[in-house]
Amino acid sequence: MTNFDPVSRNAAPFLHGPEFAAVTEALQAGQYGHNTATERFESELAQFLGVPQVVAVSSCTAALHVGLLLAGVGPGDEVVVPSQTFCATVQAILMTGAHPRFADIDATTLSVTSATVLEAITPRTRAVVPVLYGGRAVDLGDLQRELDERGITVVEDAAHAFGSRLGTIRVGATGALTAFSFGPIKNLTCGEGGALIPRTPAQTDRARTLRLLGVSQSQATRIRSTTYDVDTFGWRYHLSALHAAIGSAQLARFDAIETARKTLWRAYARALADLDGVTMVDVDVEHSVPFNCVVRVAKRDSVFQFMRDRGIGVGVHYPPNHTQPAFAQWSRPLPVTEATADEIMSLPFHPAMTEPDVARVAATLRDAIAYSRRS
Ligand SMILES: *Cc1c(COP(=O)(O)O)cnc(C)c1O
Numbered sequence: 001m002t003n004f005d006p007v008s009r010n011a012a013p014f015l016h017g018p019e020f021a022a023v024t025e026a027l028q029a030g031q032y033g034h035n036t037a038t039e040r041f042e043s044e045l046a047q048f049l050g051v052p053q054v055v056a057v058s059s060c061t062a063a064l065h066v067g068l069l070l071a072g073v074g075p076g077d078e079v080v081v082p083s084q085t086f087c088a089t090v091q092a093i094l095m096t097g098a099h100p101r102f103a104d105i106d107a108t109t110l111s112v113t114s115a116t117v118l119e120a121i122t123p124r125t126r127a128v129v130p131v132l133y134g135g136r137a138v139d140l141g142d143l144q145r146e147l148d149e150r151g152i153t154v155v156e157d158a159a160h161a162f163g164s165r166l167g168t169i170r171v172g173a174t175g176a177l178t179a180f181s182f183g184p185i186k187n188l189t190c191g192e193g194g195a196l197i198p199r200t201p202a203q204t205d206r207a208r209t210l211r212l213l214g215v216s217q218s219q220a221t222r223i224r225s226t227t228y229d230v231d232t233f234g235w236r237y238h239l240s241a242l243h244a245a246i247g248s249a250q251l252a253r254f255d256a257i258e259t260a261r262k263t264l265w266r267a268y269a270r271a272l273a274d275l276d277g278v279t280m281v282d283v284d285v286e287h288s289v290p291f292n293c294v295v296r297v298a299k300r301d302s303v304f305q306f307m308r309d310r311g312i313g314v315g316v317h318y319p320p321n322h323t324q325p326a327f328a329q330w331s332r333p334l335p336v337t338e339a340t341a342d343e344i345m346s347l348p349f350h351p352a353m354t355e356p357d358v359a360r361v362a363a364t365l366r367d368a369i370a371y372s373r374r375s
Pocket residue numbers: 058059060061062085086088089131157159160180181182183193194
């Protein structure tokens with residue numbers, strides 16, 4: 001179903017086909033806001049993940065914002081977060097009035113570890129936001145007692161990790177507040193969208209109120225009433241029925257995506273195994289639904305340009321945040337983040353790619369490394 005050269009795109013949404021009919025049906029139904037289609041998608045997600053409740057929202061950024069509020073994060077608080085993430089993670093922290101406390105990462109996974117989180121915690125820390133880089137679960141279990149004693153809540157940025165597991169348990173069901181993205185290129189797409197996994201019925205109610213402009217009644221109740229209650233502040237963060245329809249169609253076929261992404265990652269692992277000077281970031285493919293395929297190479301900028309010049313859609317995920325102008329006031333030395341930031345390069349990775357596509361990328365990467373060594 002692609003009308004572009006698969007290797008020219010770093011990432012791309014994958015549609016199975018029935019999404020088109022689902023959107024048409026939702027358009028014809030004539031109610032596009034939060035409605036029963038959104039609520040159906042929420043129950044389907046809850047069943048898939050093995051959790052009692054899911055709160056669908058308009059993006060992962062919104063889910064992180066609401067999740068941090070449920071964790072009690074507010075002005076003056078600090079939130080521990082890796083600098084190695086998409087800027088949305090950090091912006092969600094600023095939305096609460098808190099500020100980021102940047103943590104370093106492990107070079108093999110590009111994720112925080114218990115040790116790097118512990119090193120970053122201060123008396124002002126109220127929450128920790130691990131980023132599940134590439135789809136790999138982050139296990140902070142050995143820190144849990146210490147975090148509980150300090151009143152620190154874990155809010156996971158699982159934008160990359162829909163479908164992944166920690167051991168046998170799906171990410172989202174492991175006990176943290178979890179935020180997923182259903183944006184265009186994520187493992188499951190709604191076009192745009194996201195979800196928050198709350199932990200208690202009280203959190204679920206509050207999250208549902210915050211995402212609907214502070215209004216607590218459901219749409220079904222409101223349309224039969226002459227009034228409604230605005231209980232608190234809130235945002236327009238609901239997931240529209242049009243987006244939910246796409247999500248439901250995608251979720252019903254998620255098995256195929258899980259298989260395709262694992263198969264693709266393993267094909268890269270085989271194709272790159274004998275390539276000197278290339279280290280793959282370890283996504284723990286056994287337990288994860290890989291979101292990307294990131295390698296570390298010397299002379300990255302030269303390798304990157306060589307690949308781009310040959311039509312290969314390489315990318316860099318991500319330039320670190322602690323050196324961005326918006327966040328520089330919270331900068332501090334992060335040696336592993338800084339060293340790996342100059343080496344990382346994301347190879348084209350999306351379910352429409354085939355083994356010959358992988359071979360083409362690997363062959364070009366081999367040439368790029370030989371070229372960059374000569375220059
Ligand atoms: C995509 C992404 C987000 C933001 O998700 P949206 O749904 O676009 O708001 C946050 N964090 C990471 C790591 C992401 O990749």
